[in-house]
Amino acid sequence: MIVMEPIGVVRTEAVKVPRHWTVSDVEGRLVIEERYREGLRDIKPGQKIVVLFHFDKSPTFSPDMLVQTPPHRREEIGVFSICSPRRPNPIGLSIVGVLNVDGSVIHVRGIDMLDGTPILDIKPHVLKATD
Amino acid sequence: MIVMEPIGVVRTEAVKVPRHWTVSDVEGRLVIEERYREGLRDIKPGQKIVVLFHFDKSPTFSPDMLVQTPPHRREEIGVFSICSPRRPNPIGLSIVGVLNVDGSVIHVRGIDMLDGTPILDIKPHVLKATD
Numbered sequence: 001m002i003v004m005e006p007i008g009v010v011r012t013e014a015v016k017v018p019r020h021w022t023v024s025d026v027e028g029r030l031v032i033e034e035r036y037r038e039g040l041r042d043i044k045p046g047q048k049i050v051v052l053f054h055f056d057k058s059p060t061f062s063p064d065m066l067v068q069t070p071p072h073r074r075e076e077i078g079v080f081s082i083c084s085p086r087r088p089n090p091i092g093l094s095i096v097g098v099l100n101v102d103g104s105v106i107h108v109r110g111i112d113m114l115d116g117t118p119i120l121d122i123k124p125h126v127l128k129a130t131d
Numbered sequence: 132m133i134v135m136e137p138i139g140v141v142r143t144e145a146v147k148v149p150r151h152w153t154v155s156d157v158e159g160r161l162v163i164e165e166r167y168r169e170g171l172r173d174i175k176p177g178q179k180i181v182v183l184f185h186f187d188k189s190p191t192f193s194p195d196m197l198v199q200t201p202p203h204r205r206e207e208i209g210v211f212s213i214c215s216p217r218r219p220n221p222i223g224l225s226i227v228g229v230l231n232v233d234g235s236v237i238h239v240r241g242i243d244m245l246d247g248t249p250i251l252d253i254k255p256h257v258l259k260a261t262d
Contacts, residue, residue, distance in 0.1 A: 002135040002185050002249070004220045022257060036219060038197040042212035049211075052183070052222055054133050066169040080180075080253040081173035088167065089135045089251045091183055091222070118133070120220045122211040126153060 006054065006118035008032035008104075012111050019071055020083060021094040021112040028111040030096075030119055037104040040122075047098045048125040049108075054118040055090035092117075095125055137249035139163035139235075141184065143242050150202055151214060151243050158230065159242040161250055168235040171253075178229045179256040180239075185249040186221035223248075226256055 012028030030051065032040060043049060065086045067076040079087050096110040106122075143159030161182065163171060174180060196217045198207040210218050227241040237253075 002137070002187075002251070004133040004135065004222075006133070007219050020257075035194070036197065036211075038194075039210040039219075041198070042209040050224065052220075052224075056133075063166070063169075066167065067172070078173040079170040080167075081255050083254060083257065087252060088138050088170075089183075091135075091252050093181065093183075093224075093254060120133070121218060121222050123214060123224060124212050126151075126214065 004054075004120055006120060007036055008119040010053065010111065010113045010115065010117040010119060012113070012115050014111065014115070017114060018112050021096060021110045024110045024112045026111040027099065027107065027109050028115075030106040030108060030122070032104045032106065032119065032122075034104050040101060040104060040106065043098055043101050043106060043122070045098050045100055048095050049098055050123040050125050051094050051096055051119060052121040052123070053092045053094070053113055054120055055085035055087075055092050056118055057114065058085045058090045061086065061088045061090075091120065135251055137185065137251060138167055139250040141242065141244045141246065141248040141250060143244075143246050145242065145246070148245060149243050155241045155243045157242040158238065158240050159246075161237040161239060161253070163235045163237065163250065165235050171232060171235060171237065174229055174232055174237060174253070176229050176231055179226050180229055181254040181256050182225050182227055182250060183252040183254070184223045184225070184244055185251055186216035186218075186223050187249055188245065189216045189221040192217065192219045192221075222251065
């Protein structure tokens with residue numbers, strides 16, 4: 001059993017968010033807890049960052065979710081090949097663009113999370129060194 | 132409080148693993164629990180996949196880890212801009228190449244996890260649609 005605590009929360013005024021960050025221009029804020037502020041100091045405008053978050057609205061995973069038909073596809077696909085929020089460990093991953101950092105609040109573009117989504121981690125957007 | 136359970140475990144014969152998947156050619160296996168097998172059915176050789184895992188050997192996070200000097204760098208960097216295993220929620224992310232899928236075991240190249248590392252999730256390697 002692995003226990004995690006949110007480091008912050010996603011805030012956005014958007015009521016309807018796009019199905020995926022690859023097709024999102026929605027802006028919002030990553031409101032990180034003040035105690036983690038120093039850890040954000042090298043996040044700069046123009047960067048892309050990886051946000052890991054908790055799909056906190058998702059139902060408990062059950063075997064009927066092992067294959068699912070995504071909304072924009074017409075075929076059933078294995079859960080580990082899609083970005084569905086209904087997965088064994090409900091961790092989401094989005095890559096967003098940093099607009100500005102204000103204290104422990106990161107203004108970003110490319111949100112596909114709902115307002116209030118708990119944030120678990122932020123990582124640099126690293127591309128394969130050999131690319 | 133968010134509770135997760137591993138979906139499987141990383142296996143590799145490598146005693147010393149590279150510091151990062153971007154510089155790794157190490158091969159290994161993602162041994163996923165049999166009950167999740169159907170969810171793996173669309174993972175194919177040649178694909179790249181995102182593996183989220185638990186840094187289970189990491190110490191509990193403390194404020195002195197908010198900035199760290201990575202082994203290959205000479206400067207202190209905020210924890211959310213580096214891939215250090217010492218982070219508030221010890222989730223790791225690696226992108227590995229699929230060599231073969233054998234039942235619920237995925238043979239991969241590009242391992243930077245230690246043998247025995249608990250796996251939390253596997254996701255498709257999605258690039259920005261507008262890239």
